[in-house]
Amino acid sequence: MDNYCFGIPKSSEYEFDKANFVLPGEIEEKYIESKDEKFIYVDAKCPVFEIGGILHPDKNQNEYFRLDASQKDKYTDAHKWLGQSTAGGCLRFYTDAKAVALKVVYRGCVLGMHHFCDRGVYGFDMHTGTGTDRRYAGKAMQTFAENPNENCQVLELYGSAVELMINFPLYGGIQKLSIGLPADCFVSKPSPRKYLPVAFYGSSITQGGCVSRPGNIYSNLLCRALDCDNINLGFSGSAFGETYAADFLGTREISCFVMDYDYNSPTAQTLADTHLPFYEAFRKGQPDVPVVFVSHPCYGEPSAEGIKRRDIIKATYDVALSRGDKVYFVDGNEFFPQPYRDLFSVDNLHPNDLGNYYMAKAIWPKLAEALGVK
Structure with a gap:
């Protein structure tokens, strides 16, 4: 039987009422990318978010890169190129926003593969929940702008506050990533992970x-x-x-x-x-x-x-x-x-x-x- 072959999903016991909540307008100005009538766009490198799987860009030559970006002279050409693909990377945060926008400027996307769909190559996907009880938020499937190097998508969130996890592209890189938050929502860091990576x-x-x-x-x-x-x-x-x-x-x-x-x-x-x-x-x-x-x-x-x-x-x-x-x-x-x-x-x-x-x-x-x- 496949039922619960990975164990019964269980939410984190972390108490978010002890978290440090902020309004998007209270975030340090240097992290604010832009604003429109619906969202304040916050740089994903802002400390209110948690980047996992890859080194934080602030600690890695300001790059979303899977190896040590300061050591590129040691790497093969293939690894210099593929190192900018963000497989395994993710971003997490907690919010009561009713909608969240994701705006990305890509770099190094591998396009046109006949055996691999574009959503798998340079799409993002989102999950809500904590601990091992995370549910795929289907409406966050990648959409495609006319320019494949830039894209913005909006995820509608329903119900009470949630922790959101955004999985990064597998065969595409990130030049810049920002999260659009409504001005009246709160946001905080996510729950702690149970295990080290x-x-x-x-x-x-x-x-x-x-x-x-x-x-x-x-x-x-x-x-x-x-x-x-x-x-x-x-x-x-x-x-x-x-x-x-x-x-x-x-x-x-x-x-x-x-x-x-x-x-x-x-x-x-x-x-x-x-x-x-x-x-x-x-x-x-x-x-x-x-x-x-x-x-x-x-x-x-x-x-x-x-x-x-x-x-x-x-x-x-x-x-x-x-x-x-x-x-x-x-x-x-x-x-x-x-x-x-x-x-x-x-x-x-x-x-x-x-x-x-x-x-x-x-x-x-x-x-x-x-x-x-x-």
Whole structure:
């Protein structure tokens, strides 16, 4: 049964009546982007909002960037480009507004992919609620202006005050983001997260290809089930076990690391040459953080090459286990049930929404065990 496979959703026990509420007009002027007859537009970098998953731009060269923006000279060209995609990033706040506007200026959007819808590429999606009880607010689906680099959308909110979570684009970047708030509403910081962030490293699948909207990638589903932020280092076609990515994760406060590194390595031998070294580089900075190793999803009978790759990942797991490390292994060949495994993919490579759900469902027991989730 799929009923509550991630546990029964539960709201946060945080008491918002103790929060520091402000009116939009009371926000420091330097954060006010513009005003119109309906909204006061506030820079998303304002302290009344909480940015999660990526480093706050104020602490990262004023960029929405998934790696350390001050170290770009060390990165591959692909990572300089894809680092500006905001997969895993989100913004949260609490408000009694009846409507909220989202205004974005994009950068670095990957357009025109035949197997990946635009909403999944550079759309935002919104959820209301707290803790693990967050509900998708369907009216926030991305709309498209004539100019694809700029867009503004309005989300109607009904009922009492809510916490709003906005998931950032997966294959698009943010140059500027502002939140439109009615002048007569109040706003405050959101409830505290239950867990420290979970980090992910891997390929285009890890980055989010090819779901219909950001909230449906397996890493966001897992972090939704935990109530934590998502540090997503998925790099489409270019995750080759770069130790600088492991070093970066070594500087972040995280509760667990899902090492989804497999598919992009050109051969089984190059995977063997880089998989354990990447893990060891991560361990230098994070000696005690649990790690979940994941092999690539399989939509049919595993190939000889696929079996070699899985065995290489399992070998890293075995080495780590022999050292007494807190590690877990998930076999991607077991993600999807028989028959009709083709239902879970758009192209027999990238999982669709259903495929991402089943990936999250398969990884969840190990992740929950690693974090002691009851």
